[in-house]
Amino acid sequence: MSVTSMPTASGSGEDALHIAGEAFRSRLIAGSSLYPNQQVMLDAIAASGAELVTVSIRRMSLEGYEEGPLDLLGERYRLLPNTAGCETLRDALLTAELARESLETNWLKLELIGDRETLYPDVLQLVEATETLVKEGFVVLPYCNDDPVACLRLADAGAAAVMPLGSPIGSGMGLCNPYNIEIVCRQSPVPVILDAGIGTASDAARAMELGCAAVMLNTAIAKARDPVVMAGAMRDAVAAGRAARLAGRIPRLDHAEASSPRLGLIGS
Amino acid sequence: MTPIQAKRRVQAKRRDGPARVAIVGAGVSGLGIGWRLAQAGVGVDVFERDRAGSGASDAAAGMLAAGVECEPGEEALLALTLLGRQLWPAFRDELEAASGLSVGYRDEGTLVVATTQDDARRLRFLTEFQQGLGLALDWLTGSEARRLEPHLKPGIAAAVFSAADHQVDNRLLVQALKLAFTRAGGRLHEGRAVTGLLAQGGRARGLQLGGESHEADAVVLAAGAWSRLLPGLPEADQPPVRPVKGQMLALAMDPARPLLERVLWAPGVYLVPRRDGRLLIGATVEEQGFDGSLTAGGLYALLEATRRVLPAIEDLAVAETWVGFRPTSRDDAPILGPGRLAGLWHATGHHRNGILLAPVTAAALSDAILGRPAMPALAGFGPERFAAPARPLEAAAGARP
Ligand SMILES: Cc1cc2nc3c(=O)[nH]c(=O)nc-3n(C[C@H](O)[C@H](O)[C@H](O)COP(=O)(O)OP(=O)(O)OC[C@H]3O[C@@H](n4cnc5c(N)ncnc54)[C@H](O)[C@@H]3O)c2cc1C
Numbered sequence: 116m117s118v119t120s121m122p123t124a125s126g127s128g129e130d131a132l133h134i135a136g137e138a139f140r141s142r143l144i145a146g147s148s149l150y151p152n153q154q155v156m157l158d159a160i161a162a163s164g165a166e167l168v169t170v171s172i173r174r175m176s177l178e179g180y181e182e183g184p185l186d187l188l189g190e191r192y193r194l195l196p197n198t199a200g201c202e203t204l205r206d207a208l209l210t211a212e213l214a215r216e217s218l219e220t221n222w223l224k225l226e227l228i229g230d231r232e233t234l235y236p237d238v239l240q241l242v243e244a245t246e247t248l249v250k251e252g253f254v255v256l257p258y259c260n261d262d263p264v265a266c267l268r269l270a271d272a273g274a275a276a277v278m279p280l281g282s283p284i285g286s287g288m289g290l291c292n293p294y295n296i297e298i299v300c301r302q303s304p305v306p307v308i309l310d311a312g313i314g315t316a317s318d319a320a321r322a323m324e325l326g327c328a329a330v331m332l333n334t335a336i337a338k339a340r341d342p343v344v345m346a347g348a349m350r351d352a353v354a355a356g357r358a359a360r361l362a363g364r365i366p367r368l369d370h371a372e373a374s375s376p377r378l379g380l381i382g383s
Numbered sequence: 384m385t386p387i388q389a390k391r392r393v394q395a396k397r398r399d400g401p402a403r404v405a406i407v408g409a410g411v412s413g414l415g416i417g418w419r420l421a422q423a424g425v426g427v428d429v430f431e432r433d434r435a436g437s438g439a440s441d442a443a444a445g446m447l448a449a450g451v452e453c454e455p456g457e458e459a460l461l462a463l464t465l466l467g468r469q470l471w472p473a474f475r476d477e478l479e480a481a482s483g484l485s486v487g488y489r490d491e492g493t494l495v496v497a498t499t500q501d502d503a504r505r506l507r508f509l510t511e512f513q514q515g516l517g518l519a520l521d522w523l524t525g526s527e528a529r530r531l532e533p534h535l536k537p538g539i540a541a542a543v544f545s546a547a548d549h550q551v552d553n554r555l556l557v558q559a560l561k562l563a564f565t566r567a568g569g570r571l572h573e574g575r576a577v578t579g580l581l582a583q584g585g586r587a588r589g590l591q592l593g594g595e596s597h598e599a600d601a602v603v604l605a606a607g608a609w610s611r612l613l614p615g616l617p618e619a620d621q622p623p624v625r626p627v628k629g630q631m632l633a634l635a636m637d638p639a640r641p642l643l644e645r646v647l648w649a650p651g652v653y654l655v656p657r658r659d660g661r662l663l664i665g666a667t668v669e670e671q672g673f674d675g676s677l678t679a680g681g682l683y684a685l686l687e688a689t690r691r692v693l694p695a696i697e698d699l700a701v702a703e704t705w706v707g708f709r710p711t712s713r714d715d716a717p718i719l720g721p722g723r724l725a726g727l728w729h730a731t732g733h734h735r736n737g738i739l740l741a742p743v744t745a746a747a748l749s750d751a752i753l754g755r756p757a758m759p760a761l762a763g764f765g766p767e768r769f770a771a772p773a774r775p776l777e778a779a780a781g782a783r784p
Contacts, residue, residue, distance in 0.1 A: 151456030152734075154714035175670040181611060182625035182713065184670050340455045340512060 132329050134306055135254045135275040141166045143353045146333025155342050163346035168192040169224055171199040173210055177217040197224035204244045211248055225257040234284045238265045242272050249273030258310050261295040263302055270305045282312030285334045289318035293325055300326030316352035323356025400753040401600030402426055405590050407577045409435035411737055412730045413605035414560035415745030421567035423753055432576035436557035438607040442707020444655045444665045445553035446646055447471055447739045450518045450545040451495050460716045466760045467739040474742035482562035487552030495543040495648040496528055502650050503541040510543050520545050534642045534695050550646050550655055553738045580615035587726035601752055603728045608708040610731040620722040623769050624732045626673050626708035629666035630681040634699040636660045642695050651688035664689055675706045709734050719747045720765030729766045
């Protein structure tokens with residue numbers, strides 16, 4: 116039997132997510148786009164238990180106004196601005212500066228899309244942008260490919276966490292390459308947050324079982340038939356997957372092993 | 384005042400309804416309510432800081448699409464939008480008779496097309512949801528869709544036809560409401576900005592207009608996306624309404640050879656053909672406050688999405704481009720009913736449905752103000768639904784305290 120190193124649950128039940136020295140109780144990070152309306156968005160995010168909520172700052176006014184999404188979310192959650200819609204390093208830097216000025220946070224989910232059709236990240240620019248932004252004092256969480264080497268390079272560049280995709284944004288295909296995600300989790304010196312592609316609750320649980328520190332999701336909740344109910348399912352799935360990871364799963368066997376006791380056959 | 388109007392006014396008084404109503408905003412909401420109240424003999428003044436229709440009402444596309452626009456999370460709103468759709472034909476007839484104007488109502492239905500297999504899957508998901516709510520929608524193949532609209536580019540993956548989702552020319556609607564309202568005895572004051580709500584003794588008493596005050600027994604807040612901003616509104620009566628920006632444009636088709644007969648929804652865009660040859664293309668949905676700029680990205684996205692399904696637009700002249708602000712409530716449903724302050728009435732928050740709901744809004748508010756029984760479909764759409772926190776944060780386990 117192979118022995119893998121498993122994190123152990125601390126007896127106190129405290130199992131916080133740590134990113135850049137800060138602790139979070141929830142391991143689900145929620146997006147704020149695509150909901151049918153703002154009431155559903157607020158109800159769903161509340162049901163998800165998320166503490167961190169991403170906002171696409173290029174798609175909204177940063178001035179803030181009553182009843183606007185930034186005001187409503189900012190009163191309730193810690194905002195994680197993202198650079199959605201940016202395609203060049205320069206765009207991303209500018210957007211990051213704007214976000215820091217108006218939202219008063221130096222945390223940033225860095226998105227640099229290399230191709231509009233597939234929405235895959237542009238890894239070359241991502242590493243450079245991460246390095247630059249870290250130098251500028253940002254806490255950078257890059258959205259990246261499920262490529263173990265790219266994830267290592269991003270961590271080297273100073274990323275506070277890496278956010279590999281499970282499958283293309285909004286596709287709901289779940290984890291297309293769970294082996295890569297597992298390798299990334301095993302190797303990464305920084306927390307791994309699975310981002311993009313989650314379709315339903317079992318995908319989120321699976322990501323946590325593979326060793327992800329957290330899951331980031333948006334479309335799977337916002338576009339579900341019932342976003343609020345799906346948000347609750349995701350909260351439970353993330354918690355269940357995390358607990359299963361900590362508990363340590365049994366080995367996979369090729370043959371059945373009866374679960375009724377066979378006393379006296381082997382052993383003492 | 385004609386003798387009939389004078390008699391009606393006496394009757395209105397006898398029923399103990401308010402004799403004088405002041406309305407803030409001359410969009411379809413304010414004018415529709417004003418028309419109904421004036422018909423009942425009430426003395427109505429509508430104040431509009433610009434021109435009637437200059438808010439969202441002239442900017443809209445005029446789709447009456449209760450069916451194809453229904454999304455998950457908006458099941459409750461459907462009862463209201465279906466009522467709007469049902470009331471529209473009689474409303475049109477009455478309004479056209481009262482104003483002597485046509486409102487450009489067209490009943491060819493609405494076609495929704497998917498261009499890729501992914502779009503078709505999304506459309507299937509949405510259509511099954513809508514059919515599950517009892518909406519009558521026909522699933523079509525790409526070639527069936529192209530038989531209905533031959534200018535569509537080949538390569539339509541699937542389509543849905545809704546025979547009951549129609550359209551009206553919202554700008555003609557504003558003109559017709561304006562005429563019907565004034566002909567019924569209502570007074571429209573354009574270019575008069577309301578600068579404050581007057582309240583005294585726990586009641587709305589009228590409106591402040593710069594240096595002048597205007598007394599009224601009841602005040603209706605129908606100021607669209609600006610409804611929250613009216614000075615003097617008590618905090619508890621500030622509706623949770625924000626502007627949601629929409630960019631649109633119109634191309635000029637040859638009215639004798641239009642590219643489309645029906646309203647068309649395609650991925651990322653909708654197209655509305657008018658009888659006068661205008662082809663309306665809409666609309667972006669942006670959280671940009673009251674930023675009124677037309678952007679390269681906005682217009683590009685609309686044109687690009689249009690070209691993918693209707694390549695013949697390339698030769699058409701651009702007739703107009705504009706920006707409008709949807710008056711959007713927190714749950715996208717309208718806010719219709721009495722405020723906390725006695726004598727104050729809310730008629731706002733219609734988001735993308737104010738034209739479709741115009742007959743409902745007019746009937747709902749005039750019935751309520753005149754003390755008539757309310758239509759059952761209105762239950763749950765009053766301002767009070769936002770009064771208490773919709774869901775205490777502690778109730779959701781794990782939420783931030
Ligand atoms: C791009 C776009 C497309 C749309 N398409 C559709 C559609 O296809 N179908 C549909 O049903 N709906 C559609 N809508 C929504 C629809 O336009 C609105 O819901 C509807 O017009 C709201 O009407 P209203 O009278 O409540 O507000 P408005 O038309 O905005 O009227 C409010 C008026 O109040 C005035 N006002 C504000 N403050 C003051 C003040 N202090 N003093 C005096 N006057 C004041 C404003 O000048 C304005 O004229 C669309 C909206 C947009 C922006």
